[in-house]
Amino acid sequence: MLKSAISVVRLSGPNCLDIASRFLHLENPKPRYAYHRAFYIKDNMLDDVVAIYYKTPYSYTGEDMLEIFFHGNPLIVEKAVEALVEYGCSFASPGEFTKRAFLNGKMTLDEASSVELLINATTEKAIENALGILKGKFSNFIEELRKDFIKIIANIEADIEFGYEDIEPLNIDEIKKELEDLAKRLESFYSKLREQSFLYDGIKIAIVGKPNVGKSSLFNALLQKRRSIVSDIPGTTRDYVEDRLELNGFPVKLIDTAGIRKTDDPIEKEGIDIALEHMKEAHVVLFVVDGSNELDEEDYFIYDIVKSLNTFVVLNKSDLGINTKTLDFFKNDAIIISIRNQENLECLKNKILNMMDLAEDGIYVSKRNRFLIAKALGSLREAALQDKTEIMMLYIREALDYLEEILGLITDENVLDEIFSTFCIGK
Ligand SMILES: Nc1nc2c(ncn2[C@@H]2O[C@H](COP(=O)(O)OP(=O)(O)OP(=O)(O)O)[C@@H](O)[C@H]2O)c(=O)[nH]1
Ligand SMILES: [Mg+2]
CATH class of the missing domain: 3.40.50.300 (P-loop containing nucleotide triphosphate hydrolases)
Incomplete structure (x- = not known):
């Protein structure tokens, strides 16, 4: 740990109020207020601190959170952390706060990944890109597309289930046209995506x-x-x-x-x-x-x-x-x-x-996300070629799965670990 002006200890989880009471003698703090208090270890004052309590779900992780701003002396911070761990807190693993934010629905998977990009950005362009993704430049588009997919699926499903008895028969050419339009939108979006490692x-x-x-x-x-x-x-x-x-x-x-x-x-x-x-x-x-x-x-x-x-x-x-x-x-x-x-x-x-195929207005995303979009596009194009609604449906569902994987709606624990393990601790 380095010396600095201040050091922030971040806590997330249901025991934050307990901790505030025990270590800061702070009872029923108002959320998002900065409190100037002393930090005590067994009645001995360790440091003069500022503390902020965030009440669930209005916090970064979506859980109860407490941030304590210590003086940036590594010795003080070490002692405080030691006492907190003794009390039952555990160390956050890399990216754990952001992972919790994702798991609690505070952000989509690509927004969560962009937090790390933002921290590691070394050029203005890289910062701009990460902020764009964090603000949903990428996931909003996918989200919109997903809604259109679901609409089409619902239409086809109604047709398959009820046949031609109760509702208007489905016009397969119209559906095909809709699918082609979706494919065009996705294709033009894909053409803006670039490899983020560059x-x-x-x-x-x-x-x-x-x-x-x-x-x-x-x-x-x-x-x-x-x-x-x-x-x-x-x-x-x-x-x-x-x-x-x-x-x-x-x-x-x-x-x-x-x-x-x-x-x-x-x-x-x-x-x-x-x-x-x-x-x-x-x-x-x-x-x-x-x-x-x-x-x-x-x-x-x-x-x-x-x-x-x-x-x-x-x-x-x-x-x-x-x-x-x-x-x-x-x-x-x-x-x-x-x-x-x-x-x-x-x-x-x-x-x-x-x-290097670097575009001024490109959106720089991970290999994984580019790959998933390409796969979704492939399935969508395949769907538009089908004449049988049942088979068309299989391809549309496949495309939808790829989009949901991008948003983190379908996730594999291994993928999550891989994404968050590259984060720094404390984020
Ligand atoms: N006339 C002229 N001479 C040049 C030019 N560029 C480099 N030189 C000269 O070419 C010589 C070699 O330049 P360096 O840059 O050391 O060449 P290098 O390829 O790194 O050489 P090594 O490290 O030995 O492999 C130097 O005397 C330079 O001043 C140029 O555009 N025009
Ligand atoms: Mg040389």
Whole structure:
């Protein structure tokens, strides 16, 4: 525990009033009022605190809650927590407060997950996305869609059960049209969804190439600082160098690597092995070539490895002129830059953003939610193709199940554990 101005101890559960009475001598506190009190352990005052009581269901977890604001001295907080545990409280596991909030119907599953995203966001865009989801940007849409599904199901069910006796026969073409409309809405929503790991964990970009082509120069230029050593001696970078930057609000982990070439130097060899590893793990590889020269064996060797990856070929040193053979080899696929003259670096950045399929107005959600939406869409499309209502119904129910899984209406204990285990304690 670190020293801080204040430290908050959060309690949730039915014994909060008991605890307030015993440790704070606070009887029948008014909910949501801040009380300035002393915190006592067996009649000895431990600290001067502020306490707030929240009455169920109007609290974060939906249960009775008590928040006690101590002075941020780790020793004080430790003693208080010890006494509380002795009295019968237990430690919250990671994400337990939010998990309870979800279980008590205070938020949907994706809203609960966005709390963690909000805490871990390192860019403004990431915060904006997490807040959007927390406010229901994602789940409201799913909720609306779910209601439409249920309406259609009810219509079909009535038809199956009562046949054509009492009610108007169902017009299957109309139902199909409704299903197609729903599929279109879901499809357009799906097209806005993006992989959230790019927004929260960042995009990993590795700069590779043979020695002396300007990898470290490019690294520094993108970072806009002198981070990696640049020199005209081939083999300057021997280890890898890593730093973070932001591209249009997306966090990027940029890696400069050792120039790849045949060598007998064991240290350089180790550096080259590391470069090869980074290259394979990266989301994007920038393969740098000295564009003013003809390609040689080393360039071809590296190109053979990187061409099957998400690679941009970067022809550097255009200020010295571009070698036509080199340019022809890559046809139109290369990006021509000059770091010396700061030319075309913006274009390179934009190409990276385009390749990652990062949308300005995208909604960044978990792989699981994107997957479930894709599955729901598949089932819905299948339903619209059916001519028999019974079979149509099976597919609609399947689609509905996927949506309900997103909202957390159908949940598997394992999925819940997985989602909440990545949270920090106290949230
Ligand atoms: N003319 C010109 N020279 C450049 C340009 N970019 C880099 N250089 C020079 O090329 C040389 C090598 O640059 P580095 O960035 O150290 O190259 P590197 O690929 O990191 O090299 P290693 O670490 O040895 O693998 C330096 O002398 C740079 O000043 C450019 O756009 N034009
Ligand atoms: Mg270097």
